Amino acid sequence: MYPKINFTPGPSQLYFTVEDHARQAFKDGIPTISHRSKAFENISREATDGLRQLLKLPSTHHIYFTGSANEIWERSLQNLVGEHSFHFVNGSFSKRYFEIGQLLNKKPIKVEVAMGHGFTEYPNIGNETELIALTHNETSSGVTTSADFIHSAKEKYPNALIAVDAVSSLPYPDFDYSRIDTAFFSVQKGFGLPAGLGVWIVNEKCIAKADQLLSKGISIGSYHSIPSLHSHALKNQTPETPNVLGIYLLAKVVHDFLRRGIDAIRRETEYKAAILYNTLNAHPLLSAFVKEKEWQSKTVIVAECGEHTNKVIEFLMERGMQPGDGYGSAKKTQLRFANFPTHSKEQYELLVDSLEKFTG
């Protein structure tokens, strides 16, 4: 029913261990355990301790679970912004984060560049800005905002919280979390897991900010406000009955990643990205949509295929590979290739070999 290799950027193909972990979960009765039991607390702790180690999170940073990263867009603005957030918009998803601020009746401001472009310098912005929203990897356009650039935000805007959407890039980026106040991702991308779980990293400054808004009488939501998430996280619990199976599978895959080693995962990600960009650069019919090398995402690579798009899809599908469609209006002219830990070197080598053979 489905192709062997799935390059769509999310939900992407499952990490190869997930099916076995799920079988074990059912065997051990995981989907039926109480979210108030020791057994659940142990699973939750295994997931967060593992993530802490994998991402090298300092002890100032905490980990909460939500239903999706989409939810974290909303919760982060609801909990961390009284009125003024500032958004770096370079595609459909960073724009959506900005629009959610509007829907929450905040007063978000944005700086926006064209699709395929990124950011090279920080503008001067108002002192009232409470939160700076940066998207490490724009899933719609395949543009990255480099970790170095993100790290320098803290010096430029010392009074604002720095929020990083890393939905389709973690665990690849090697962030210095002492310069990031909050970051988030969803598990169906870089972690190769079934969708239905968002992971929210939040530091002490964020907790203080949420408390401050609450003390001013501003609503920060209910069960998924930062204070509610935090008080439960301290007990390795969640306010609501969560996606227990999802948290269990995350714990197991994070453990698999730790065994493989984050450095090896990062090296392989860079190798796979390099061979695909090289192939696109040398190709007579295809090219990389993002031209500037420093903006080229390592984890979602967008190919400009123009009139050949449908033929490339057919050509790859015949070989058992499913590319991701271009996003929105680029559906007919671009293809997106996820480059996640689940995609092996061999799968990427097969992909570039096939693309090299594509002659229209």
Add this chain to the structure above:
Amino acid sequence: MYPKINFTPGPSQLYFTVEDHARQAFKDGIPTISHRSKAFENISREATDGLRQLLKLPSTHHIYFTGSANEIWERSLQNLVGEHSFHFVNGSFSKRYFEIGQLLNKKPIKVEVAMGHGFTEYPNIGNETELIALTHNETSSGVTTSADFIHSAKEKYPNALIAVDAVSSLPYPDFDYSRIDTAFFSVQKGFGLPAGLGVWIVNEKCIAKADQLLSKGISIGSYHSIPSLHSHALKNQTPETPNVLGIYLLAKVVHDFLRRGIDAIRRETEYKAAILYNTLNAHPLLSAFVKEKEWQSKTVIVAECGEHTNKVIEFLMERGMQPGDGYGSAKKTQLRFANFPTHSKEQYELLVDSLEKFTG
């Protein structure tokens, strides 16, 4: 690792078909399909069409998916109440629904009765009330608010929306949805599924109310506002990447329920409840916590066990059965028994046979 029979009221034991359905899902690549694909739309339609048939929903009512029923407490008040909701509180969960109104800076009002008690008449309330919140089954106390009582709310309060928390009772109650504007449940209770999915039933009046609040400049949230959920539901999609596996499993179990027949499920539920209440009534050491027959829940049955509580737990665990703890401060003196479609007649017969043999 886990007892054969799990009577905790949620997450409760899985419906016996779930493990096989999950295995098939992984085999067919369901956790990796795009939530914007035809394949997902077909799964989503299968789930909602099946629920529509199972619950006999009229065409005025729509079905949305959220992360949890906890989320629906929040979303329903955010989307359907400008200021004034009125809550019938008879336990910890109906009280939580009321408190969420406070956290959202609304002005909720409640009428409250003691634990173990229910409602027999409707009070006169202010004309400004926009929503009446009723809890069909109080999971904390085992008190039911009968379908008949719920149905009469519409006549008493013709100008308010009638909202029914049916978290731990559906699909058992035979509601007349023409008298209910919104209802909701979570899948890990009556449907015997892994947790991580809430199901929200919403009629046209609710959609109009959310639009009206929005036009007044009141924030009704973002991706999970009713207009956003609705426009996606019309395409059998969701605003965010949802718990695709959860929706798939729901579709399959609803199909299993349809084959078994909702009338048979309801009859069996009543039979199982009757034998357990009979056993508790006749028992020298145990009794039903809820004394009034009309308030006795059919789906979560609370036993007053007093000083024998720990011994009853031990006694049942030795026989492969796990009772649910009493809720909150009743943990040391009560036990709760879920009576969901996943609990077979034979399992309930074993339970009552065992309780009858319990002599302290």
